Amino acid sequence: MQALVVYESVFGNTRQVAEAVARGLTGALPATLVEVTAAPATLPDDLDLLVVGGPTHALGMSRPTTRRDGAEQAGRDYDADAIGIREWIEGLAPARGTAAATFDTRVRRPRVPGSAAHRAAARLRRLGFRMLGSPTTFWVDGVPGPLLADELDRARRWGEELGARFAPARDRTDGGTVTSG
Numbered sequence: 001m002q003a004l005v006v007y008e009s010v011f012g013n014t015r016q017v018a019e020a021v022a023r024g025l026t027g028a029l030p031a032t033l034v035e036v037t038a039a040p041a042t043l044p045d046d047l048d049l050l051v052v053g054g055p056t057h058a059l060g061m062s063r064p065t066t067r068r069d070g071a072e073q074a075g076r077d078y079d080a081d082a083i084g085i086r087e088w089i090e091g092l093a094p095a096r097g098t099a100a101a102t103f104d105t106r107v108r109r110p111r112v113p114g115s116a117a118h119r120a121a122a123r124l125r126r127l128g129f130r131m132l133g134s135p136t137t138f139w140v141d142g143v144p145g146p147l148l149a150d151e152l153d154r155a156r157r158w159g160e161e162l163g164a165r166f167a168p169a170r171d172r173t174d175g176g177t178v179t180s181g
């Protein structure tokens, strides 16, 4: 039983959400948190749950051009070789029903349509992943952030809810906590 949380982040907001989701998951199953440029190209055979999160850029998943724009706004060097979740998902082999869930961060106001989480979920579903629940958004206040109040609590609870699906039935009443092994 194990989960992998793969995230992409320019300003750090999606990283914070990914950390909170991983904390929520660990009540039920061991979770590994990894930034997308260091994520494995081949998923472990014993993976039970893949969670993928990234910032919404230009109505969907980031591209090299939007990552460059973001890096400029963040005052950081742009790494032209770095991939985002779009490219990482493109490199995955077809899956045979492995559970997966996606999230994104995006600006609450002005609200524009489009969600990296929805796009990522569609790609993963096409690859054969079994999507759990709906793609989920965590809101930021402006392009650099910060996250809106309580979003990290909501992210931890979202992780707990995902993890509870993997907890043995007898443990679910006490919050899905399981012992290892």
Ligand SMILES: Cc1cc2nc3c(=O)[nH]c(=O)nc-3n(C[C@H](O)[C@H](O)[C@H](O)COP(=O)(O)O)c2cc1C
Residues within 6 Å of the ligand: 008, 009, 010, 011, 012, 013, 014, 015, 054, 055, 056, 057, 058, 059, 060, 066, 067, 069, 070, 071, 073, 105, 106, 107, 108, 112, 114, 140, 142, 143, 144, 145
């Ligand atoms: C180039 C660029 C394009 C963006 N496009 C959108 C967008 O279409 N919709 C939206 O809600 N937010 C958009 N944003 C705001 C990002 O979603 C926001 O910066 C992100 O959630 C912050 O996450 P991070 O700190 O993990 O990078 C954009 C940001 C950048 C840099």
